[in-house]
Amino acid sequence: xxxxxxxxxxxxxxxxxxxxxxxxxxxxxxxxxxxxxxxxxx
Amino acid sequence: xxxxxxxxxxxxxxxxxxxxxxxxxxxxxxxxxxxxxxxxxxxxxxxxxxxxxxxxxxxxxxxxxxxxxxxxxxxxxxxxxxxxxxxxxxxxxxxxxxxxxxxxxxxxxxxxxxxxxxxxxxxxxxxxxxxxxxxxxxxxxxxxxxxxxxxxxxxxxxxxxxxxxxxxxxxxxxxxxxxxxxxxxxxxxxxxxxxxxxxxxxxxxxxxxxxxxxxxxxxxxxxxx
Amino acid sequence: xxxxxxxxxxxxxxxxxxxxxxxxxxxxxxxxxxxxxxxxxxxxxxxxxxxxxxxxxxxxxxxxxxxxxxxxxxxxxxxxxxxxxxxxxxxxxxxxxxxxxxxxxxxxxxxxxxxxxxxxxxxxxxxxxxxxxxxxxxxxxxxxxxxxxxxxxxxxxxxxxxxxxxxxxxxxxxxxxxxxxxxxxxxxxxxxxxxxxxxxxxxxxxxxxxxxxxxxxxxxxxxxxxxxxxxxxxxxxxxxxxxxxxxxxxxxxxxxxxxxxxxxxxxxxxxxxxxxxxxxxxxxxx
Numbered sequence: 001x002x003x004x005x006x007x008x009x010x011x012x013x014x015x016x017x018x019x020x021x022x023x024x025x026x027x028x029x030x031x032x033x034x035x036x037x038x039x040x041x042x
Numbered sequence: 043x044x045x046x047x048x049x050x051x052x053x054x055x056x057x058x059x060x061x062x063x064x065x066x067x068x069x070x071x072x073x074x075x076x077x078x079x080x081x082x083x084x085x086x087x088x089x090x091x092x093x094x095x096x097x098x099x100x101x102x103x104x105x106x107x108x109x110x111x112x113x114x115x116x117x118x119x120x121x122x123x124x125x126x127x128x129x130x131x132x133x134x135x136x137x138x139x140x141x142x143x144x145x146x147x148x149x150x151x152x153x154x155x156x157x158x159x160x161x162x163x164x165x166x167x168x169x170x171x172x173x174x175x176x177x178x179x180x181x182x183x184x185x186x187x188x189x190x191x192x193x194x195x196x197x198x199x200x201x202x203x204x205x206x207x208x209x210x211x212x213x214x215x216x217x218x219x220x221x222x223x224x225x226x227x228x229x230x231x232x233x234x235x236x237x238x239x240x241x242x243x244x245x246x247x248x249x250x251x252x253x254x255x256x257x258x259x260x261x262x263x264x265x266x267x
Numbered sequence: 268x269x270x271x272x273x274x275x276x277x278x279x280x281x282x283x284x285x286x287x288x289x290x291x292x293x294x295x296x297x298x299x300x301x302x303x304x305x306x307x308x309x310x311x312x313x314x315x316x317x318x319x320x321x322x323x324x325x326x327x328x329x330x331x332x333x334x335x336x337x338x339x340x341x342x343x344x345x346x347x348x349x350x351x352x353x354x355x356x357x358x359x360x361x362x363x364x365x366x367x368x369x370x371x372x373x374x375x376x377x378x379x380x381x382x383x384x385x386x387x388x389x390x391x392x393x394x395x396x397x398x399x400x401x402x403x404x405x406x407x408x409x410x411x412x413x414x415x416x417x418x419x420x421x422x423x424x425x426x427x428x429x430x431x432x433x434x435x436x437x438x439x440x441x442x443x444x445x446x447x448x449x450x451x452x453x454x455x456x457x458x459x460x461x462x463x464x465x466x467x468x469x470x471x472x473x474x475x476x477x478x479x480x481x482x483x484x485x486x487x488x489x490x491x492x493x494x495x496x497x498x499x500x501x502x503x504x505x506x507x508x509x510x511x512x513x514x515x516x517x518x519x520x521x522x523x524x525x526x527x528x529x530x531x532x533x534x535x536x537x538x539x540x541x542x543x544x545x546x547x548x549x550x551x552x553x
Contacts, residue, residue: 222486
């Protein structure tokens with residue numbers, strides 16, 4: 001049953017990697033939006 | 043055709059002359075390679091039998107790191123006093139410049155190898171069990187493989203924020219097949235266990251492919267602002 | 268546009284959920300490896316997706332380098348058509364196919380290459396080619412990372428080792444390294460011609476991959492190693508679920524690429540605006 005841990009780890013790792021990337025994109029998007037608002041404000 | 047040759051020869055002569063007077067690159071390369079050899083011999087402490095197996099890898103790692111030291115310097119010299127800009131503005135084609143730089147680097151690294159090899163033989167008690175003469179094409183092809191891509195990527199790295207780290211970062215992954223070939227060929231020749239022929243063919247192919255690629259694409263890199 | 272994106276998002280999530288369920292609960296348990304083998308349903312589709320994305324980057328890089336050069340453009344078009352034609356001919360002419368490759372997959376792959384070339388050329392002109400290249404490389408690296416993490420996690424319980432220098436693992440690692448260096452070049456380059464320089468690097472990377480393959484092949488011929496992941500036929504039920512997972516990950520990759528693409532376009536517009544502002548600022552205002 002030890003090998004089941006590897007299965008869980010692999011599936012978990014996959015989603016951790018994807019979700020990390022999505023959060024990076026989201027943060028970049030927020031920063032960009034802020035910049036645009038600043039530009040619009042001028 | 044002959045203009046290209048003249049340009050290559052002139053640029054190469056200039057680089058050799060500058061290097062001969064200052065001995066910048068060769069000194070730092072030499073010292074660095076020596077350090078690597080000494081540290082490796084502390085780290086591994088091999089018997090004569092084992093040493094033949096790992097010497098191939100150690101030698102080429104030492105040469106690779108030393109070559110990176112030299113490669114970083116080659117283009118840096120051109121940046122000072124806007125020499126590179128002068129070249130870009132001139133009607134001279136880009137390839138002779140690249141060839142001259144690559145040949146210059148090749149000569150410097152080859153000189154380093156000639157100086158370091160006796161040291162390696164002494165430190166590791168090496169003696170080739172296979173055909174020792176085959177080490178010459180391996181060394182020549184291997185050095186050119188590192189140098190041709192290294193010169194190209196060094197030019198690429200000129201326009202980056204962290205120039206010195208960018209060169210190895212770009213060079214190492216692309217050089218993996220060549221490194222594998224160099225190390226295994228050297229190991230095969232030293233241990234005499236297998237033929238190095240396949241590896242030499244691979245190195246030859248690698249060199250042809252990437253020399254052509256560098257010559258075709260260098261113009262883009264040179265003219266990048 | 269926004270609506271299509273949302274539809275794709277919902278579709279991707281639904282597909283992924285369904286595919287994961289199938290992989291974990293419906294697929295038959297493998298005889299020798301047990302349940303751990305189910306990692307395969309994530310590992311293999313991620314690998315195929317990563318390679319497809321890297322291939323997209325390669326085509327986009329080539330297109331970027333030859334744009335504006337009429338001769339190169341025509342030459343490349345002919346090569347693309349030739350690949351498609353040659354693939355179809357080879358599929359029918361070479362019998363039997365070496366290495367047990369299906370003729371239909373050769374033809375499909377060749378036609379896909381031609382199709383991808385012309386589609387990118389048509390729908391992503393000029394600067395957009397470069398944005399596509401960047402996006403494909405980035406998402407490709409994400410998927411490749413998944414491959415390199417799930418691979419050892421599968422290998423360890425099944426074959427007892429975390430890593431081996433076999434052909435597929437090593438070429439995947441080298442590809443990952445090349446593209447990470449590609450992304451580093453993009454990020455740290457201060458040149459205005461970064462797209463061209465990066466495209467040149469992508470071409471170098473593409474030239475390198477077959478050489479890596481060949482070098483590992485020689486290496487393994489001289490130093491036989493444990494065979495990982497076997498060749499051999501696959502249970503059709505497993506194949507079916509594998510393909511479902513691939514479809515799910517492909518649509519997820521498309522979603523990520525689309526999002527990243529829009530983000531990059533927006534980013535470039537903002538950069539342009541900053542640049543214009545700096546230009547237009549009246550002299551006295553410093």
